Amino acid sequence: MSDVKLDDIVSLAKRRGFIYPGSDVYGGLSGTWDYGPLGVVLKKNIMNLWWKMFVDDAENMYGVDAAILMNQKVWQASGHVDTFNDPLIACNHCKSRFRADKLITDVEEYKKEAKAYFKSQKDKLALIDLPEEWSDYKSNHIAALVDIFGEARIPAHESLKELKKHIDEDEKLSYTYMGTFPRIYLRTHSIKCERCGSNEWQDATAFNMMFKTKVGATSDNITEVRTSYKYNADHDRTSQESIREVMEMGAEAVSYLRPETAQGIFTNFKNVVDSFYPDLPFGIAQQGKAFRNEISPRDFIFRSREFEQMEIEYFVHPDKWEEAFEEWIKKVHDWCDALGLPKDSVHELEVSEADRAHYSKRTIDFEFDFPIGREELLGLAYRTDFDLKNIERASGKKMDYRPKEGGEAFVPHVIEPSFGVERALMAVLTAAYREDEQNGEKRIYLALPAHLAPVKVAVLPLVKNKPELVARAREVYAMLKKELGAVMWVDTGNIGKNYRKMDEIGVPYCVTIDFDTLEGDTKDTVTIRHRDTTEQERVQLGTLLEKITF
Numbered sequence: 414m415s416d417v418k419l420d421d422i423v424s425l426a427k428r429r430g431f432i433y434p435g436s437d438v439y440g441g442l443s444g445t446w447d448y449g450p451l452g453v454v455l456k457k458n459i460m461n462l463w464w465k466m467f468v469d470d471a472e473n474m475y476g477v478d479a480a481i482l483m484n485q486k487v488w489q490a491s492g493h494v495d496t497f498n499d500p501l502i503a504c505n506h507c508k509s510r511f512r513a514d515k516l517i518t519d520v521e522e523y524k525k526e527a528k529a530y531f532k533s534q535k536d537k538l539a540l541i542d543l544p545e546e547w548s549d550y551k552s553n554h555i556a557a558l559v560d561i562f563g564e565a566r567i568p569a570h571e572s573l574k575e576l577k578k579h580i581d582e583d584e585k586l587s588y589t590y591m592g593t594f595p596r597i598y599l600r601t602h603s604i605k606c607e608r609c610g611s612n613e614w615q616d617a618t619a620f621n622m623m624f625k626t627k628v629g630a631t632s633d634n635i636t637e638v639r640t641s642y643k644y645n646a647d648h649d650r651t652s653q654e655s656i657r658e659v660m661e662m663g664a665e666a667v668s669y670l671r672p673e674t675a676q677g678i679f680t681n682f683k684n685v686v687d688s689f690y691p692d693l694p695f696g697i698a699q700q701g702k703a704f705r706n707e708i709s710p711r712d713f714i715f716r717s718r719e720f721e722q723m724e725i726e727y728f729v730h731p732d733k734w735e736e737a738f739e740e741w742i743k744k745v746h747d748w749c750d751a752l753g754l755p756k757d758s759v760h761e762l763e764v765s766e767a768d769r770a771h772y773s774k775r776t777i778d779f780e781f782d783f784p785i786g787r788e789e790l791l792g793l794a795y796r797t798d799f800d801l802k803n804i805e806r807a808s809g810k811k812m813d814y815r816p817k818e819g820g821e822a823f824v825p826h827v828i829e830p831s832f833g834v835e836r837a838l839m840a841v842l843t844a845a846y847r848e849d850e851q852n853g854e855k856r857i858y859l860a861l862p863a864h865l866a867p868v869k870v871a872v873l874p875l876v877k878n879k880p881e882l883v884a885r886a887r888e889v890y891a892m893l894k895k896e897l898g899a900v901m902w903v904d905t906g907n908i909g910k911n912y913r914k915m916d917e918i919g920v921p922y923c924v925t926i927d928f929d930t931l932e933g934d935t936k937d938t939v940t941i942r943h944r945d946t947t948e949q950e951r952v953q954l955g956t957l958l959e960k961i962t963f
């Protein structure tokens with residue numbers, strides 16, 4: 414974990430105009446953040462750096478900018494409608510809602526107990542002799558079932574067959590923290606509601622994280638597509654069923670705010686191939702907003718409901734994925750270096766087969782030592798041909814690639830490096846946040862890499878009541894502004910305080926115009942002060958630009 418405290422970063426971000434709570438004036442909107450004058454530039458600098466490194470500087474990369482609203486079939490085919498769920502559990506006392514998996518601290522213990530629990534349930538079920546239809550069960554039968562399954566589950570099931578099926582599904586789900594068992598586990602392990610301290614929980618349910626909306630003039634009584642979790646392991650069949658349902662129910666107007674940018678890339682695969690006929694391997698890149706209805710957004714911008722992604726789908730021949738994957742590991746580290754993240758704060762987590770998505774043959778989570786602990790910064794996944802094949806099935810259109818040198822057409826495989834903008838930004842702030850002592854006083858400063866700093870240079874006239882001096886300083890400001898753009902004019906308060914302010918927002922260079930600039934041997938010289946060392950040097954105005962590098 415980083416030594417930096419999250420509160421210090423949040424406080425600085427708000428105080429100095431980087432990041433404010435969303436809708437602050439109206440009391441806020443949970444899980445949203447607004448970027449202030451400095452934050453918006455810092456964020457853009459990070460995104461522009463990414464675009465330069467991965468798109469502009471690469472030979473085989475194509476950028477796209479797909480619409481946020483997409484045909485709902487995109488999310489049916491990708492599996493998001495059916496499976497993009499988080500386990501939701503509610504306190505039975507105050508009804509506060511939490512992510513069930515976030516309440517469980519010992520995952521291994523949880524899994525072990527869940528397994529044992531379902532085995533015992535099944536064993537008990539085998540002992541009870543029940544008729545197929547159980548709507549008119551005798552009370553002792555009901556009591557036995559309640560004892561096994563809990564009261565909430567019983568009335569929902571009409572037949573024993575249904576009930577048995579439910580147990581199997583509940584078991585499968587409960588390993589990922591859904592169903593009856595999380596409730597029992599939290600209770601027996603005395604895990605209490607953060608809000609009211611109660612130990613009584615409801616069953617955990619699947620909560621779909623997509624923001625649903627409607628496109629066009631829709632009537633309110635239009636039948637909506639069912640998006641509840643379907644207990645169906647056969648993903649493809651589920652998607653097909655869902656699509657059919659959509660068509661039959663006439664709910665064409667349903668759409669979602671995209672929960673990821675990746676699908677906007679896949680849906681344009683054929684367009685890019687047809688327009689450019691690129692050689693393999695090649696990549697398609699996209700940056701943009703994505704939305705997830707997080708159950709409990711927290712940790713500043715780390716987990717918010719509206720965020721930005723930078724994603725690449727890198728298409729390769731199926732035989733060549735391993736070497737491409739290795740190359741991407743290197744590129745990811747280059748990216749972390751460019752963000753100014755210390756090497757020993759970035760960690761590769763090779764995701765085990767059990768924890769990987771079923772279609773992925775290899776996934777690495779790149780983690781960073783955030784103030785909130787070691788958490789995922791970005792992901793790198795080999796997704797085979799899963800996504801393009803899904804699109805083929807759902808759209809009926811071919812997603813294959815015909816090699817220029819001849820031979821059979823095939824569906825390319827894909828490697829997906831997926832970057833979160835806000836997480837990169839939070840990592841940058843964490844790595845840059847410093848405290849030291851200058852002249853016996855505590856100083857806070859952001860040691861941002863100069864190429865990311867939202868303000869490159871601040872120009873400070875030593876006094877503001879001497880018109881001649883201010884005029885000269887204005888000239889210097891205008892010259893620097895023309896050359897560098899991100900230059901700030903600072904003439905309020907005393908010079909020492911201004912330096913501190915500039916340090917806090919990570920300005921790498923302060924240029925001060927004083928009386929010596931105006932006359933004598935030192936005419937046309939200025940002082941340039943370096944942020945990290947606070948060292949000052951006197952330089953000729955003519956050579957000032959050479960001193961400013963980023």
Ligand SMILES: [Zn+2]
Nearest residue numbers: 504507606609
């Ligand atoms: Zn509660």
